Amino acid sequence: MSLLEVRDLRVSFPTADGVVRAVRGVSFSVDAGRTIGIVGESGSGKTVLTQTLLGLTPGGEVSGSAVFDGTDLIGLPEEQLRRIRGAQIAVIFQDPLTSLHPLYRVGWQIAEMVRAHDKSVSKAAAAERAVELLARVGIPQPRQRARDYPHQFSGGMRQRAMIAMALSLEPKMIIADEPTTALDATVQAQILDLLLRLQQDSGTALIMITHDLGVVADIADDVMVMYAGRAAEMAAKRDIFYQPHHPYTKGLLESIPNSSAGAGRLRPITGQPPSLINVPPGCAFHPRCAYVMDKCLTDEPGLIPVAQDAYHRSACWLPVTAAGLSEQAEEARRRTVGEGRHEAAAKIAEAIAESPEAEGSVIA
């Protein structure tokens, strides 16, 4: 039994323009001590997904289940959710300055977190605990620094303070939403190292939400790639990077400038991510997919196992043999597309090939 089991989670927001279907049926699980990376572009639903677990999406219509340590978080009364949030599931956000109160000392804010969940801890003991936590996340002279205000901390130190706060109640799971995006490369490396080390020490499960495949390559065990509110592909880290099956995953990997690939042209994905109010019918990725087939226009693929280990799954109509970046895989893709593409899909493929960003990546 996993620590967290999410089953068919759906979240939609009614707006004046129509219903925004932010998450459209996502299932995944996280085991204790593991790190799952959730990757996706803006608007893929990755943040809404995790905020829903914490009851932080007011106004959203939620269905499905998310069983954490035996309790279904979806539909849980606020009172009970409060006890889980922070104490058992902690969150680290992208921008630590807006998550810290500017008028209170950093140490006080951490101590407050401890006391909010356990009134039996004395103020002095909580303050002492705050200093310990600051030391644990690598803040030098923690006793003096606990008396600083957030603006006196640098960006990296603020993120360390946020991590200290997240750790204060020894949570079973940490959700980190783009925790290093606002930081410089050398500081990002410090923070990722810190997260990894703390996780190894305490066996915490970590959900890492990011748009940066480099961060995922670095610290995740498993990866879920999201597109338009659904999981496009899910696999152990190496499979995602070396045996990608979904054309979107493959497109993301090929979009990144990579020194080993030389200074040639990049192969971007054409077009834009869809609006979540008007999600394309069939596979949501089909209007941008170089391998679009007739079936993709009408039938939405579910997650299908693509390897012997049933964990690697992909929501794409291409055959299992199409996984990977090898020539054989490309051959398998071309063959399937050749059989599966007729008039309707051919029109779309033509439009993709003619779009200004296309780099001859579409099969004619």
Next chain:
Amino acid sequence: MTTPQPPEADGDVLVRVESLVKYFPVKGAGLVARTVGHVQAVDGVSLTIPRGKTLGLVGETGCGKSTLARCIAGLIPATSGQVIFDGTDLTRLNRRAMRPFRREIQMIFQDPYGSLNPRRRVGSIIGDPFAVHKTATGNERKKAVQEMMERVGLNPEHYNRFPAEFSGGQRQRIGLARALALRPKLIIADEPVSALDVSIQAQILNLLADLQQDFGLSFLFIAHDLEVVRHVSDQVLVMYLGRVAEQGPKDPVYDTPRHPYTAALLSAAPAADPDAAAARQRIILTGDVPSPINPPAGCRFHPRCPKAQELCSQQDPPLESKAGDPPTHLTACHFPIQPHEDLTTSTVGSRAGLGTSTGSDSFGGGTA
């Protein structure tokens, strides 16, 4: 600070920056605010941008890269030093004399939405440069704008739309169309793709490469993503706290960095390749970048440097070509990295033994 220039014929050089300095005064509190110090944002930087090529500018927040770019563009006056553009020193020009050069140098910014007036139509935004410089009017202007829109991959029929109706990538295309309207020679791109999703980022990078070729543009390309910079640049320049740490052709700088800061920066950048990430030895720097108001004496990197010795805190290292490097590869370091030297064995925490964040000295400055 004297800096040897890369030996290059001036005909190939579009921009030559000589010992550029930009200090911002720090005012004290009180009724008559007196200057109590200076932010040494750029402190003696020399560089050249070859014609039709791209110079990549790399460095962390606060290293002065944006200030340098704005000085070169003439948006803010330099404290001292020269910016020689096509043979003319821009720092000596008054506003009127500067005007023709404003056409030649254009900037594009990180946040394309923030740099577009939300209440004006796209056609009129892109047509602005024509209006300001009075080069085209009426239908002629509209035609020029639509041509430019098509060139950057926008639908010319969207001439009358507002910026809000476009996506992030399309907005960056609008910014590009506006920058290119007057056929400039130099484009200064300050983090042009940082705010874009990777799939869109690749579209814009390809577009920039096409435009460079078609219009013979030179680029000063600022970005914090080292892989992006490597992809687009011919030359790179690494800045740290207002100074040049290392500069040269991109391959030697990336493949055999000589400055420990360059090496740390490169090792810190996450690569989207799990096996490479696992194999790589990280150089984790302790602490943060110190304040540019009171930069450390000697080499500005020494409080964070895994190789620092006593000399480093006393003497400023000159920017020079180190033994074995091509003459255009310059490094400002007393103890440059030797081939096959492994910095991860230094006392600074590596992945296995982190928790040595004892660089308390280096924290002090950053929060003053």
